[in-house]
Amino acid sequence: MTASSVHHARSLLFVPATKPERFAKALDSGADCIIIDLEDAVAEGSKDGARAQLAQHLPQLTAAQLARTVVRINAVGMPWHAADLALLRDWVTQGVAVMLPKSEDPAALRTVAQTLGEGAQIVVLVESLAGLDAVDALAREPQVARVAFGHLDFQLDLGMRASVEEPELAFARNALVAASRRASLPAPIDGVTTDTGSAERLAADARRARAFGFGGKLCIHPAQVAGANAALGYSEAEQAWALRVLEEAVKRGGEVFSLDGRMVDLPVIRAAEAVRATLPG
Structure with a gap:
């Protein structure tokens, strides 16, 4: 089995599965990993087409590129979830990792892992209070490679309106870092910076992530990659x-x-x- 790079990735850059022409550019952006998104970046009416495009383009990636590729599937219980898993069963043995959004239930996570097959590497994305409550159990599942924080959906779930520096989310960030440590996982991955035009905001968010003990950051624009790498890596x-x-x-x-x-x-x-x-x- 080819090893995945997701374990120690500092920067993980999202790219919509509907834009396969961007896959190579994202891989060349300097990001440690890319996340090909079948979930939030794809409209409901385009889900099946996006999966078909992904199936067509994954064979065009080299072994090294596949090892830097994560696919965010649709959540457990969604109509497209089973088909997403069926596609990726053949690719997890090539180093492709899977991000499971709305991770809340260890039993459901176990089913996903069993469906993908032994050796599949899963990033659990905590986006709700239920996910935070279960994070210790989620992190201890043997096929979990890393924990990530979906802080925007988390705020929605709790009815929060965090300020720019997000001190209101400190309790959740602390919990994810502690759960990762207790499970002997690599440091978790912090959420996105929505202001893609501000290098200063990205740098501040990435420094905050490292101060809390995070080791990676989700990125939504190639311009954010260098700042994440600089703040979360080692000189x-x-x-x-x-x-x-x-x-x-x-x-x-x-x-x-x-x-x-x-x-x-x-x-x-x-x-x-x-x-x-x-x-x-």
């Missing part, structure tokens, strides 16, 4: 530091040591290992 200096720490730790055989005037103990080594885990190869 070349941070990467070099981490590799130096790990090299020296091997030499020291587990002893506490000093590097560049900074004490290096086990927590620091674990932080360096987390940086190394995001590096290619």
Whole structure:
């Protein structure tokens, strides 16, 4: 089975399944992953056509591109859900991951995983209070690769009207980060920034996501990718530091040591290992 890149993706760029001509451009945008959307970006009358277009164009992607591809299917209980799963059964073995919107029920998630087949990697999208209440159980399902926050639908579900900096959503963000940690999953994925014309707003939202402990961000425009990558990734200096720490730790055989005037103990080594885990190869 081909490995998926979704586990450590910083930027995940949405592209409508009805626009297959944009797939290659999205993959070339610098995004770590793309999310081909069969759900919100597709009108009800176009669902079957969008799925047919996706089936036609997935074979045109290389193995490396497939490993960077996530497909957001229609939610459990929707008329198009079963057909979406049927299409993707043949592609999850090629590295394509699946995003399940409106994730709320661990039993329903288990059924989705069984239908897709062993080894399918699923991103659960929490978009409601019910999803937040169940997030620990959802995150612990063995085929879940990552948790994502659909913060716009979440606000609608609770009747919220968050301010620009969204302090009102801190409780939910904290819960998703904690659930991911308890389940030993990679850091979760934060929601979109709707203001596609403001690099400053995107950068601020991405910095907030990292401050909360998120490791990725959903993007809706290619212009948002670089800002998400910069805020949620590690600089070349941070990467070099981490590799130096790990090299020296091997030499020291587990002893506490000093590097560049900074004490290096086990927590620091674990932080360096987390940086190394995001590096290619």
